[in-house]
Amino acid sequence: MGTMVTQEAALTVDRAREAVTAAGLAPSLHNSQPWRWRLRQDALELSADLSRAVPVVDPDHRQLLISCGAALLNCWLSLRAAGLDVEVAELPDGPDISTGRLAVLRVVGRRPPCPTETTLAEAITRRHTDRRPFTAADLPTEVIRELRRAAEAEGCWLAWLTDPDARLELSVLLTRADWIETHDPAYQAELASWLREDPAAPDGIPRAATPVSEGPRRSEFPLRDFGGASGLPTSSAPGGPPAGAAGGAGAAAGDAGGGARLPESPEEAERRARETPVEHPSVLVIGTDADGPADRLRAGRALGRVLLAATAAGVATSPLGQAIDIEATRALVRRATGGSGHAQMILRAGYADPHTPPLPATNRRPVDDVLTIAADGPSPMARS
Ligand SMILES: Cc1cc2nc3c(=O)[nH]c(=O)nc-3n(C[C@H](O)[C@H](O)[C@H](O)COP(=O)(O)O)c2cc1C
Secondary structure, eight states: OHHHHHHHHSOOHHHHHHHHHHHHTSOOGGGOOOEEEEEOSSEEEEEEOGGGOOTTTOTTSHHHHHHHHHHHHHHHHHHHHTTEEEEEEESTTOSOTTTSOSEEEEEEEEOOOOHHHHHHHHHTTTOOBOOSOBOSOOOOHHHHHHHHHHHHHTTOEEEEOOSHHHHHHHHHHHHHHHHHHHTOHHHHHHHHHTEESSTTOSSSEEGGGSOOOSSOOOBSSOOOOOTGGGOOOOSSOTTOOOOOTTTHHHHSOOOTTOOOOOOOOHHHHHHHHHHSOOBOOEEEEEEESSOSHHHHHHHHHHHHHHHHHHHHTTOEEEEOOHHHHSHHHHHHHHHHHTOSSEEEEEEEEEOBOTTSOOOOOOOOOOHHHHEEEOTTSOOTTOOO
């Protein structure tokens, strides 16, 4: 009997591959997927893959750690959803992420998942970054409360920016960060290196994930501008990305479908701009009390959990990372939230237009590229 229980609780290769696949579906900066996994007898180990760092925009690996934290959460949820009891040790080798492991997830037995764990695990494959305009509907406070609980469950705080002055301040910070990045050739070159024209590319940001509206994008908050960096001609901004406040990503509108379109007259463009409603998304800031590697990992877990809880609630989201990239604006974001501690991520949240098709998933690297089986790991023949 005893051996049967052990057998059941074991972390098999199949189970580990499933968990690492779920981990890989986590969001990451520029879809860089900066993680590596190693399977031992009863544990999965997560390490940073610094060869996939994005050094210009993320020189201190903050967003790399946040990305890895989100992957860690997914891995844990996948194991929990399968009924495994898991103990997690973070940074077991100390804070140096270039040599030490980020986390070890050890399977210590069986324990049925709670309903929240099941719900969140089921949302992993349905979560996508949705950069399209949202409808005018506000998020109900119950949903905000749920998202706040999700952040708090991972030891972080979540601020919901409702005060018009705070929202304006954040919008200004995002615009300023955007302007700085738009005018930084090193930033532009790095971003371009992560944009993918080949829809089969296993990493990076595909064209289809940065949908462009047919006219100017009108939102209170500029999205990260992926359009300008590719150097592709755009129909409404032939001179390249505008740096204007109301512009942002969508203003560099092009034709994602590649179909030919007659150029619009200035009058037509102006009329459409007038008629396009301005988007007022909900804006959430996730933060931590301190700012070491463990806090950044934690922020990643919180980001992952908030995004999955949003997905489960039918809420669409996309990170507004520009103001986090730059240390000076990041500090001011914290001030805009009125909170203490450190702002780690800004999210735009709302409802997708029910008439738009579901977002296609962006690709991930194959599991064999990110998972190695240690010499003392389980035999590939051992089945779940
Ligand atoms: C730390 C971090 C920062 C990000 N910053 C931005 C951003 O500034 N703008 C944006 O549109 N998406 C941002 N993203 C979303 C990623 O581009 C996205 O997760 C990735 O391309 C994979 O796509 P998916 O989320 O749809 O699976 C960020 C994600 C993470 C984890």
